[in-house]
Amino acid sequence: MPELPEVEIVKQSLLSKLKNKKINKVSVFNRNLRYRIEGGFEKFLKNQKILNITRKSKFIILHFTDSKYCILHLGMSGTLHLIKKNHLNFFTNLSFYQSKFLPKKHNHVLLDFYKFKLFYNDPRRFGFFKLVKSKHELDAFFEPFGPEALGKKFNLFYLKKKLKNKSKNIKNFLLDQKFVSGIGNIYASEILHTCKINPLKKGKNLKIEDMKKIVKYSNSVLKKSIKNGGSTIKNFKNVTGSQGNFQKEFKVYERNNLKCLRKECKGIIKKIVINNRSTFYCNNCQK
DNA sequence: CCGTTAACCTGAGAGC
């Protein structure tokens, strides 16, 4: 479900409510997420105080004392639901499927705080929690990942080195977290449209100017989305509270057969499938 | 090593 901007918004929301708050109780209702929740999970988290919450690519990291951490990935359908106690029916949904009430099914984990309950809900169970016992282990976990899409290491020099002589297309590169971390299926299409680059263009065929654009517009598209509160694709019937608005800014995603929104362009947005993932691009301005 | 495919899951929506 969430890509870098959405995870960033979730992180900011969590941080604003849960910084320096202690986890009083941990309940696991279903341990079978992407990776099975280990036996010591509840004991590890109980009584831990959340010193900080950060994001790295699409992961949320809870920081505890003594260099202990908990990494959370939301997978495709994971959402967090924060409920304030003592407020009957008061409901804050931190994620991007808006729902007035806590979903009835698929609540797998509950973290209980003094004033809040935080539920992890995930119908498809592609998300996971991972306990981390040291800074070294944390660094090791992220070692295989490529530079952050919004980081300084994602630059022209890096792209030149990585794309040289590669036959893989640029859309697949952008989705490859070992190449660059944080970009997912929606933003890959959106970024390439802003760059005027065809998603099927091979790494080795990208010009220096193309690479410069990829760096520049990955930054601007993702940042603009964060500014807009991320993207909310599906609204349930009981919509309430705040939702992301970047979906209103989509130029290609889910715009199959519609006109290109670029002013001077007369092209039509086409949908193709690359590596089993829907890909949208303009048949005129993306070369 | 490189690149691609299938698989992991549930639910919504379309079409019949």
Added chain:
DNA sequence: TGCTCTCAGGTTAACG
């Protein structure tokens, strides 16, 4: 209020 099919914002083992 049926049934079947496709598709979904992610990742990764297994294959040629």
